[in-house]
Amino acid sequence: MSADGPRRFKTATAGRALLALAVTALFLFPVYWLFVMSIKTPEEVFATPPVWWPAEISLENFAVLFRDGDVRAIWNSAIVAGVSTVIAMFLGTIAAYSIARYRTGGDHLAIWIISQRMIPPIAIVFPIFLAFALIGLNDTYLGLIALYTAFNLPYVIWMMRGYVEDVPLELEESALVDGLDRWQTLLKVVFPMMRTGLFATSVFTFIFAWNEFIFALILTRTEVITFPVQVSHYFGPQQIFWAKIGAMSVLGTLPVFFTVAMAQKLLVRGISMGAVKG
Amino acid sequence: MARLAVQGLRKSYGKVEALKGVDLDIAEGEFCVFVGPSGCGKSTLLRSIAGLEEIDSGTIAIDGNVVNTLRPRDRNIAMVFQNYALYPYLSVFENIAFGLRARKVPDAEIRSRVANAAEMLGIEALLERMPRQLSGGQRQRVAIGRAVVRDALLFLFDEPLSNLDAQLRDGMRAEIKRLHQEIGKTTIYVTHDQIEAMTLADRIVLLRDGIIEQQGAPLDLFERPATRFVAGFLGSPQMNFVATHLDYVDGALTLIFDEGRRLPLDPARAAAFDKYRSRDVILGVRPEHIARANGGAPRKPADAPLNALIDLVQPTGTRTYAQFRLNETEITVELPSHTVERPGTTIELLFDMSRVILIDPQTQHVIPG
Ligand SMILES: Nc1ncnc2c1ncn2[C@@H]1O[C@H](COP(=O)(O)OP(=O)(O)OP(=O)(O)O)[C@@H](O)[C@H]1O
Numbered sequence: 341m342s343a344d345g346p347r348r349f350k351t352a353t354a355g356r357a358l359l360a361l362a363v364t365a366l367f368l369f370p371v372y373w374l375f376v377m378s379i380k381t382p383e384e385v386f387a388t389p390p391v392w393w394p395a396e397i398s399l400e401n402f403a404v405l406f407r408d409g410d411v412r413a414i415w416n417s418a419i420v421a422g423v424s425t426v427i428a429m430f431l432g433t434i435a436a437y438s439i440a441r442y443r444t445g446g447d448h449l450a451i452w453i454i455s456q457r458m459i460p461p462i463a464i465v466f467p468i469f470l471a472f473a474l475i476g477l478n479d480t481y482l483g484l485i486a487l488y489t490a491f492n493l494p495y496v497i498w499m500m501r502g503y504v505e506d507v508p509l510e511l512e513e514s515a516l517v518d519g520l521d522r523w524q525t526l527l528k529v530v531f532p533m534m535r536t537g538l539f540a541t542s543v544f545t546f547i548f549a550w551n552e553f554i555f556a557l558i559l560t561r562t563e564v565i566t567f568p569v570q571v572s573h574y575f576g577p578q579q580i581f582w583a584k585i586g587a588m589s590v591l592g593t594l595p596v597f598f599t600v601a602m603a604q605k606l607l608v609r610g611i612s613m614g615a616v617k618g
Numbered sequence: 619m620a621r622l623a624v625q626g627l628r629k630s631y632g633k634v635e636a637l638k639g640v641d642l643d644i645a646e647g648e649f650c651v652f653v654g655p656s657g658c659g660k661s662t663l664l665r666s667i668a669g670l671e672e673i674d675s676g677t678i679a680i681d682g683n684v685v686n687t688l689r690p691r692d693r694n695i696a697m698v699f700q701n702y703a704l705y706p707y708l709s710v711f712e713n714i715a716f717g718l719r720a721r722k723v724p725d726a727e728i729r730s731r732v733a734n735a736a737e738m739l740g741i742e743a744l745l746e747r748m749p750r751q752l753s754g755g756q757r758q759r760v761a762i763g764r765a766v767v768r769d770a771l772l773f774l775f776d777e778p779l780s781n782l783d784a785q786l787r788d789g790m791r792a793e794i795k796r797l798h799q800e801i802g803k804t805t806i807y808v809t810h811d812q813i814e815a816m817t818l819a820d821r822i823v824l825l826r827d828g829i830i831e832q833q834g835a836p837l838d839l840f841e842r843p844a845t846r847f848v849a850g851f852l853g854s855p856q857m858n859f860v861a862t863h864l865d866y867v868d869g870a871l872t873l874i875f876d877e878g879r880r881l882p883l884d885p886a887r888a889a890a891f892d893k894y895r896s897r898d899v900i901l902g903v904r905p906e907h908i909a910r911a912n913g914g915a916p917r918k919p920a921d922a923p924l925n926a927l928i929d930l931v932q933p934t935g936t937r938t939y940a941q942f943r944l945n946e947t948e949i950t951v952e953l954p955s956h957t958v959e960r961p962g963t964t965i966e967l968l969f970d971m972s973r974v975i976l977i978d979p980q981t982q983h984v985i986p987g
């Protein structure tokens with residue numbers, strides 16, 4: 341057709357690309373700022389006009405975190421989030437299997453379980469604090485792990501129930517006839533069939549525990565301070581430790597960022613699979 | 619190879635009684651087909667035998683051993699499912715090897731047995747592929763391969779061909795029959811397709827509403843149905859059923875129709891029907907047992923003539939189906955091609971009265987004779 345057809349198309353594409361770029365920049369700016377802050381010297385942090393890129397990349401802020409022992413918080417978070425995710429995924433998946441395949445608890449159990457997730461955390465944080473104080477669970481790994489497991493279980497059960505229902509029953513029956521028992525069928529057929537779902541759910545479960553703030557703030561003191569709580573300590577009454585905030589945030593964000601980035605494809609598929617059913 | 623004996627089998631799902639007392643004996647090496655309309659309990663019966671359904675009462679015995687309480691894996695049964703049930707994350711080879719690995723068969727033996735099964739089914743070239751890279755027919759072959767590779771006592775098939783298109787179905791049907799002849803294992807095959815049932819079975823078990831309506835060799839059931847239901851279920855096009863009256867006319871037992879039309883019974887069989895004289899009966903006659911009268915040609919003694927105004931003609935190529943009305947019922951007649959060209963013609967038909975059946979309208983049972 342007319343010669344300017346392709347050209348008009350090009351202009352439109354360029355415009356759209358520009359818009360996308362602007363939006364991306366807007367959203368990425370805080371991330372960029374945090375990162376730059378972590379490699380600046382204290383003078384550069386407070387300089388006006390702001391320093392967009394430090395003259396020299398300084399790893400001093402990170403070194404300080406290691407020297408002062410602040411990185412212990414990352415380790416604490418990893419333990420608490422990792423262990424509670426593994427436990428919640430295991431218990432939640434077999435519970436979901438039972439609900440999906442054996443109709444355990446009839447029609448209402450599943451709804452009841454997910455309704456647990458709707459309680460505002462702040463409403464139960466003090467009762468739990470008192471209960472934990474009574475049995476000595478405050479400021480312990482066990483306390484936080486138990487709490488995060490309990491908190492994530494409804495989500496895991498709800499998600500995994502949908503994934504179990506997506507596994508064709510015939511596959512399991514075929515395996516049973518072929519010579520497996522229930523547990524082996526779960527391991528060799530059901531789990532591989534919903535591996536994307538297992539992965540996606542684990543990632544969300546882990547991130548929840550990794551980021552959780554209110555409970556960690558109130559239920560920990562000195563021993564199991566987690567990464568978000570540690571960062572909050574840098575907002576002191578007299579002073580705000582910007583450099584430490586930057587460095588700690590980078591340390592705390594990187595593991596999650598890389599997991600999600602590497603698994604993006606899997607994750608999108610996992611999420612949308614669950615969206616179809618359950 | 620194994621015998622299967624089922625006695626007094628009952629199974630309900632809540633209020634739905636799926637099986638209402640089934641008794642069944644399948645001999646060693648027999649090819650037995652469960653057939654019947656949708657919802658009659660074929661799958662439930664098969665799955666009960668496999669151990670996938672818990673039964674309410676009765677016994678299931680393989681080679682004389684009651685297996686009621688055995689788990690599926692301990693019954694040593696191989697089963698092919700309607701939707702193939704291939705594991706999408708395993709290669710064809712691993713799919714076929716799955717049951718062997720589950721039973722801890724050594725690697726070398728797995729390789730040779732899978733190779734054997736693949737050769738038997740002509741899928742050697744597909745072993746490295748994933749299931750999603752296969753056509754429906756190929757998937758079904760793999761599913762069958764997974765069953766034959768196992769040294770199982772019983773083979774169970776639940777409508778294995780119903781997802782294939784018609785042409786492929788005919789080919790696979792022949793192949794399953796050939797496979798059974800080669801391996802000779804006791805096989806139970808579920809279908810709702812009466813042609814599959816007729817062609818494959820050594821024995822047909824016809825189910826209806828959770829009970830066995832009749833069982834026996836295919837031709838036995840076809841030629842000597844016990845009930846109207848069996849007579850109507852087997853055969854295509856279906857047997858015609860006409861409500862009519864039986865009485866003596868000129869000293870011969872005769873079926874009396876509208877417009878003064880009559881069909882005298884076959885003299886050789888008439889005595890058996892004497893107790894139904896002066897009563898209403900249902901005539902059952904297959905389309906292929908009605909022919910067009912051929913001018914003055916000599917007739918067999920059992921042939922009875924009847925005038926028919928043809929109102930519909932359906933040529934299929936090899937045969938032509940024509941329809942006419944008799945006692946308010948459309949009757950289908952199967953004739954050679956070109957026997958009738960168009961509706962509206964009246965022709966003389968010959969009923970082969972040695973092949974017709976009479977049915978008691980109260981019991982719906984075929985009257986013996
Ligand atoms: N899991 C179940 N829960 C409740 N009712 C069931 C269940 N499975 C089967 N039924 C019922 O039991 C009866 C027999 O079902 P079955 O699946 O054995 O029929 P079928 O002969 O295999 O039919 P089809 O040819 O449609 O496969 C039907 O009335 C069916 O609705």
Ligand SMILES: [Mg+2]
Binds near residue numbers: 661662
């Ligand atoms: Mg069925």
